[in-house]
Amino acid sequence: MLVYYLRCMARIKIDKNSSRKEVIVTKAAALFREKGFKAASMRDLAESVGVEAASLYNHIKSKTELLHELCFGVANRFMHKMDEVEAQKISAIEKVETMIRFHIDEMINHYEEVYVSDREWKHLSDPYLSNFQNQRRMYRKRFAALIEAGIRDKEIKKIDAPTAVLILLHAIGGIESWHRSTKKISAEALTDNMITILVGGLANK
Amino acid sequence: MLVYYLRCMARIKIDKNSSRKEVIVTKAAALFREKGFKAASMRDLAESVGVEAASLYNHIKSKTELLHELCFGVANRFMHKMDEVEAQKISAIEKVETMIRFHIDEMINHYEEVYVSDREWKHLSDPYLSNFQNQRRMYRKRFAALIEAGIRDKEIKKIDAPTAVLILLHAIGGIESWHRSTKKISAEALTDNMITILVGGLANK
DNA sequence: TTTTTTTGCTAACATATGTTAGTATATTAT
DNA sequence: ATAATATACTAACATATGTTAGCAAAAAAA
Structure with missing residues (x-):
């Protein structure tokens, strides 16, 4: 045939x-x-x-729906990890480090989605927009609470926790450039470097 | 009348x-x-x-010209500051701290322009685009060189300098959110916090 | 095979957007 | 006052864009 x-x-x-x-x-x-x-x-x-x-x-359904899917997919992953970590019986600074490692890992393995969720959420439209902003605020509050707990336990320097959260999250968001870099160091080396710099700066001596 | x-x-x-x-x-x-x-x-x-x-x-002349003006205006200010700091006779870590303070100051006092230059340069069109990217690469190299000098002098921990630069620059870029925050701490307190966290993490003990 | 459902195509619409042409009105210089 | 320049307005064009309608073809179910 x-x-x-x-x-x-x-x-x-x-x-x-x-x-x-x-x-x-x-x-x-x-x-x-x-x-x-x-x-x-x-x-x-x-x-x-x-x-x-x-x-x-x-x-x-629409172009915007694509953005919804991306933004809320990422947001949910972070929220669930936060639930999990909060429930763990480890020190506050260990919780912070766990979350930082999770952020780095997400940035390395789900780069595009995380990046988009981070930078393009502005273009969501209500009610998704408000919803997303609320989730984001909540997440930062919970992250700051981890740091504040660490400060109370004297594991973390006396710094402004919300500021620290902003620094941490944005510092990690910066791996964007590492991802496109030609002579890139390994993912493990990158993670270790970041932890050294970020947690090293947080830890009390 | x-x-x-x-x-x-x-x-x-x-x-x-x-x-x-x-x-x-x-x-x-x-x-x-x-x-x-x-x-x-x-x-x-x-x-x-x-x-x-x-x-x-x-x-x-055009919408894009507006972006040119903004992006290169900001880029030039940073380049000139780098020229100035490189020429100063101070320790490497002091140079790094000076640059960090400059970044924070720029972010606080020229927020909109710096933010736009940072996030919207993608929409420049050649030859401006390549030009801008080159300047950016150059700037980061020079910043990394400051850190490497500090590592050689044992003032700064042995970390990957390019990674450190990414972390620093993006961490500072994160003040975006501080700027819109309602109960914001003072600019001085913010700067001190950031230096504590960032440089504290870099300094060798 | 026949029927039904899924998936893709062409064509088109409505709107938004950067920009230009031509003209009117202020402001400045003579 | 008059001429010249700078600045603004209305109208319109060309293009890009999200999306829908209606139909063709492929896959799945019968």
Whole structure:
């Protein structure tokens, strides 16, 4: 039997365990990271997925929905880790270090999503926007509480905890550049360096 | 004499020492910071300036030119400070601390411009884009050299200098949130806290 | 095979946006 | 006062963009 394929439709390739929607969300993360949410067009995204722009709407509701998925996916992971760490029976400074390591790990292994969630959440629209901002505020409060506990226990220097949280979170967000760097040190070396610098600065001598 | 103003044209208000173009650039900084370069429209900017969109083009060449002005204005200030500090006869760690203090000061007093230069430079177009990226790379190299000198002199812990630079710069960039915070600590307290955390973590004991 | 569902395509719409042309009105210089 | 310059306005254009409608084709279910 001889079959001539005169024309053939593109198709979003999927492997088991990931729906077509998930493929789109992942590609969107990379694109939003590269160009920014506003500058990345649905036509760009479609090209990166290998399909026409209109076809995307068989799988997603809107461009903004993509941002929702990314932002809240990341936010939830951090929230759950915080739940877990708070419940652990370890010292305050160990909790802080655990969270820092988690942040670094997330930044290394889920770089695009974390980066987008961090820098592009502004473009969410209400009620998602307020929701996200609240979650973010909550998270920082809980992180600051860990540090304050450490200060009470004299494991951590007497510093302004909210300021420390900002420094920590943004310092880690900076791995962005490491990720694109050509002669990059290993992930372990990077993590150790960061812990040395950040916790070394926090620890009381 | 009785004068009826049936209609009157808006006019960009200027005070001595600042041209109309400078007023526009300043307003653009605030707007780009708030909404991002791509999301901020020329009509938004016009409204914020108090004039119609087309009128802006009597003073500026294009939207991108506004970004040029902001990005290179900031970049030049940092470069000049680096020149100055490198030439000073003080210890390496003192140079690092001086630069950190300068960064914090810039972030506090020229918040909008610095923030925009930091986050929106992606939207520059060549040849400005490459130019800016080169300047940025250069700056980081010089900053890392300060830290490496400190390591050689045993004033600073043995850490990966480029990583340390990333951490420092991004940690300071995080004051963004402090700036919008309601119950903010004073600028001096903030600076001291940051130095304590950052340099305390760098200093060898 | 036949039917149903999923997925993709083309075409188009509505809107937003950067920018220019041409003109009117202030301001400054003569 | 008159001329010249600077500045603003209205109108419009060209393009980019998110999204929908309607139909074709592929895959899955019957």
